[in-house]
Each structure stands twice: as structure tokens, then as C-alpha cells.
Amino acid sequence: MEFNYEKIKSVPADNIVIMTYTQKTICYFDRPGAENTRDCAKIAVERAKELGISKIVVASCSGATAVEFHKEISKVSGLKEIVVTHVVGFSKPGEWEFSTEIADDLRSKGVTIVTGTHALSGLERAISRNPALGGVSRTEVIAETLRRTIAVGLKVAVECTLIAADQGYVHPDEEIIAVGGTMEGADTVCVIKPSHTASYFNLQVREIAAMPRNR
Numbered sequence: 001m002e003f004n005y006e007k008i009k010s011v012p013a014d015n016i017v018i019m020t021y022t023q024k025t026i027c028y029f030d031r032p033g034a035e036n037t038r039d040c041a042k043i044a045v046e047r048a049k050e051l052g053i054s055k056i057v058v059a060s061c062s063g064a065t066a067v068e069f070h071k072e073i074s075k076v077s078g079l080k081e082i083v084v085t086h087v088v089g090f091s092k093p094g095e096w097e098f099s100t101e102i103a104d105d106l107r108s109k110g111v112t113i114v115t116g117t118h119a120l121s122g123l124e125r126a127i128s129r130n131p132a133l134g135g136v137s138r139t140e141v142i143a144e145t146l147r148r149t150i151a152v153g154l155k156v157a158v159e160c161t162l163i164a165a166d167q168g169y170v171h172p173d174e175e176i177i178a179v180g181g182t183m184e185g186a187d188t189v190c191v192i193k194p195s196h197t198a199s200y201f202n203l204q205v206r207e208i209a210a211m212p213r214n215r
Contacts, residue, residue: 024207027189032152032212034185037065040210041072044177044189047209048079051191056177057082057164058186059156063102065186069179070111082112082169084160112169119162119197120146120155142200151211153188156180158203165194172196175206187212 027043029036044056056073058081060066066083073081083106085098096115103113118125124137136144146155157180164170171194178192191207 024209026208027210028213029187029210030212030214032182032187032215034065034181034183034187036187036210036212037068037181037185040179040181040186040189041069043210044069044179045072045076045079047189047191047207048177049076051175053175053177053191054078055080055082055170055174056179057084057157057160057170058179059084059160059181061086061097061184063099063106065181065184066106066111066113067102069186070106070109074109080110080112081106082114082164084163085113085115087115087118114164114167114169116163116167118159119166119200120159151180151188151215152182153180153186153211154190154205154208157188157190157192158205161192161194161203162197162200165196170194172199172202177209182212182215 027039048056056069056079058066058069060083070081073079088094088096091097107113120139120143124139127133128135128137128140143155146158157178160180161170161176161178165172170176175191175193178190179186180188189210190205191209193204193206195202
């Protein structure tokens with residue numbers, strides 16, 4: 001299409017409308033849970049392509065969600081999958097929930113797997129769970145606010161972004177796709193400008209591409 005720039009110049013300034021917003025699609029799932037994982041993978045990849053984002057941070061406990069996402073991510077050249085797992089000892093002392101077989105397979109395919117202390121609980125949880133101390137920590141208030149007022153998956157996505165940033169796999173100057181879920185699988189996809197845990201309030205959730213409507 002060719003534009004007549006002379007005609008454009010002749011339009012009175014009062015009649016020129018400058019758009020100061022963009023329109024995006026948000027997918028709302030009927031319910032939270034693992035049943036949304038495959039859709040989340042597709043949504044995450046599409047939003048990454050749309051925005052020119054090169055990294056997708058995926059929360060995965062056992063490895064199943066990481067594998068499902070890899071099926072979609074591997075279809076796009078230059079798109080990097082960064083998997084953030086539960087910390088060792090999350091369920092049982094000394095044990096890592098993530099499948100070592102899946103971990104070896106994903107690493108062989110270029111996937112990064114990050115296991116770090118949970119940024120929104122960690123040491124704070126040792127205090128709040130101790131009957132001799134008790135009381136909810138300020139860090140856990142932040143986590144619970146994200147979890148209850150928006151979505152469990154958003155809290156997970158934010159926390160995984162902090163962990164990945166602290167270990168140098170994502171940078172505060174870039175935008176990433178971050179994915180979380182409720183208990184199992186994935187049901188929340190968002191665009192985040194990362195920060196390190198020590199500068200938490202610099203983190204920005206810039207877009208929500210998918211989330212459960214009823215939680």
C-alpha cells in the first residue's frame with residue numbers, strides 16, 4: 001500500500017489521532033491445572049515470536065512440563081528454554097524431585113536447568129514454620145499476595161525469574177517469557193522484565209498472556 005504523504009500533511013492537527021496503547025490477546029482458562037500445559041506452551045512460543053523474545057523460563061517439578069514445552073520451543077530457531085526446578089530437599093531432605101533421566105535428555109538438547117534457593121521463601125520459611133519463632137515473614141507476604149490476588153502461576157513465574165536472574169541466565173535489561181502453574185503443569189504465561197532478588201521491586205510483569213480465570 002502506498003501512502004499519500006502530502007495528503008497526510010494537510011490534515012488538521014486536531015484530527016490526527018495518536019494511539020498510545022497496544023492491544024494484546026489474553027487467554028483465560030476455565031480452571032487452573034496441568035490440563036492447560038500444552039496450550040500454555042503454544043501461547044508462550046507465540047508471544048515470544050511476536051515480541052522477539054529469545055528466552056522462555058519454565059517452572060517444572062518432575063520434568064514433565066519442561067518436556068512438553070520443549071516440543072514447542074524446539075520448533076523455533078534461536079528460542080532458548082530455561083527450566084527452573086524445585087530446590088533439592090523441597091519434598092524430602094536430600095532429594096531432587098526432577099527426573100535425572102529427563103534432565104540428562106534436555107541438557108543434551110541445549111536446555112538449561114536451574115536449581116536454586118526459592119527466592120520468595122527460602123530461609124524465611126524456616127522461621128515461619130518454627131514453632132519457637134512463628135509468624136509470617138515479609139517475603140512470604142509478597143508471595144502470598146501474588147498467589148492469592150492474581151494467580152499461583154504468576155507467583156511461580158515471578159519466583160523462577162528471580163532465581164534465573166540471580167544465577168545469570170536472564171538479564172535485567174531484557175524481556176523474557178515466564179511460565180508457572182498451580183500444583184502441576186502450567187496455566188500462567190507472562191512477559192517479565194527481570195530483576196535480581198535483592199532488587200525485587202525493579203521486576204516488572206509487563207504482560208499476562210494466559211492465566212486461569214477461576215482459581
